[in-house]
Amino acid sequence: MDLQPRNFIARRLPDLGIALKSIAGFWALYLGLITLRAVVLDFPDFWAMLARRGSVVLVGTFLTFLVYLALRPLASASLAKKATVASILCLPASTCFAAFNYYIFYIFAPLDAAKMDESMKDMTPFQMALQSIVEGALSWYFIFAAWAALYVAMSVAKQLRAADRRTAVFAREAQEAQLRALRYQINPHFLFNTLNSLSSLILSQRIDVAERMIMNLSHFFRTTLSADPTADIALEEEIKLQRLYLDIEQIRFPERLRVEIDVPEHLASARVPVLILQPIVENAIKYGVARSRGAVTVRISAYEEAGRLHLKVKDNGEVPPPQDCEDCGTGVGLKNVCERLIARYGVQAGCFHGPDPEGGFTVHVILPVIRHG
Incomplete structure (x- = not known):
């Protein structure tokens, strides 16, 4: 009964599997690394911070998936065009992510670990928010861009493999047709x-x-x-x-x-x-x-x-x-x-x-x- 919806999704999002695996792997690796850093450096409020890092990762996963959906119409476009559009899409994604990251750590019931940031004690709330979001957006931009580069490379590689398989099938069929004609x-x-x-x-x-x-x-x-x-x-x-x-x-x-x-x-x-x-x-x-x-x-x-x-x-x-x-x-x-x-x-x-x-x-x-x- 559910074959038709699955076939529809497969036609509209043929590389959905690549996207989901790369997004999940990318953000799981990020969560593992920052958690390991917190353990090694013995950050305070470990469990509370871990919960918030988890929520940040979920938002990052969602934003990355939106970038993927925005890139899908360019499936048949050239590699240069895909790379250009991906680099542009990563900017609003990284900005939204930086804004949520600031909100979850500094606005929503700030933890003691967040309050200990001495670099922002003389700033107004607006200045603090603006600086954190701008700096975070620049930093996170390269994170999103790294995923976009990975996804585009994997997608193009899949297309090339599919093209190679089609070429091999066409070549085999052409050879068989030639052999039959000669025979x-x-x-x-x-x-x-x-x-x-x-x-x-x-x-x-x-x-x-x-x-x-x-x-x-x-x-x-x-x-x-x-x-x-x-x-x-x-x-x-x-x-x-x-x-x-x-x-x-x-x-x-x-x-x-x-x-x-x-x-x-x-x-x-x-x-x-x-x-x-x-x-x-x-x-x-x-x-x-x-x-x-x-x-x-x-x-x-x-x-x-x-x-x-x-x-x-x-x-x-x-x-x-x-x-x-x-x-x-x-x-x-x-x-x-x-x-x-x-x-x-x-x-x-x-x-x-x-x-x-x-x-x-x-x-x-x-x-x-x-x-x-």
């Missing part, structure tokens, strides 16, 4: 080519091969489209996905496509971004296998070196001249891979590609070795 840039030509191959298989009455291709295609898309694009998977699972894709392509290119997988057992559990190899393997088929006249081997290998996982996808197909293949190594697929690696690992990852000295084309991906989920 879903699957080349539609793969689906079109596969459907064309299926049509040819059906027309040639190769129903068993067409059925196998449909099952592989269904399994591939069900697995890839259901995967979280921001998640990591074991390297062995990534290889299985690529093997499934290559099985589909081997039906399209039964005489031209050969596949080799070389992944050491100790790297099978290494974590990699899901489908990070898909655009690379697809490029190898598109530019290495589809455009070659003879058999082409697509080789996927992995090894660990200096705490980094190295993944290579190499094909020994014919590399067309640059004028015939402007995007063989710089198209959407490889750009996709490089951007995903940068978004996920930053400078800890790398992506290199180009014609292989032994023939064909090689893409070399480097990322940190991570073995936990």
